[in-house]
Amino acid sequence: MDTPRTTYAMTENKPGSKVSAEIAAALAASSMVFYGFDRRYPKLLLRRASRDELIWAAAWLHKATKANYYWNYVTQNIHSLDSVFAEFGWDAKHAGINILPSKFVLDSSLFRPNANKFVCSVLPEPPTKSVTYSSRSVCYIIK
Known part of the structure; x- marks a missing residue:
């Protein structure tokens, strides 16, 4: 640049x-x-x-405040995101938006499938490798 x-x-x-x-x-x-x-x-x-950063912020605000308003925003807008799951960076929070809520809504199929897809995409020798990783990478599949 x-x-x-x-x-x-x-x-x-x-x-x-x-x-x-x-x-x-x-x-x-x-x-x-x-x-x-x-x-x-x-x-x-x-x-x-309906930017991913706003949904990301609402997920964190819900976690911090437990206010239903933020949770409703997340669940009502999660479908507006592209189906990209293996991306997390300054301009794409898709993976984080699925990982964070999946930690406190473990029974939800709304977030867990994409959270697992992201985690598995960063594993050594996955079928859909899309990132580089260190030799100390660890995978935690959310069940």
């Missing part, structure tokens, strides 16, 4: 949730603009407006 990568800090007066909310709003508004021209692109924009 040959462009400057400016660093910004979040503070109490400048929280990061505003940025996520602004992006979600822009994507939702854009979906309305493109609706008359293309049927697929607006749907993609709306899926992206």
Whole structure:
């Protein structure tokens, strides 16, 4: 990357949730603009407006507060994510969104299958290897 990568800090007066909310709003508004021209692109924009970072935040807020509002947000929006399960990074929280709730809702088939797929994808010699790992990798299958 040959462009400057400016660093910004979040503070109490400048929280990061505003940025996520602004992006979600822009994507939702854009979906309305493109609706008359293309049927697929607006749907993609709306899926992206329900950003994985917001679901990730709601999962952690539920874990910390036990407030049903956050849990409802997670379960109502988990289906808006792409079916990518083996990705966790700065711009994709899919794996974490499945792993974290699966720890406190062990009887849920909503999160457990993708959580297991992710864990198994990082194992040595899995059928669907997609990441590199150290020699000390350990797998915990959620049962």
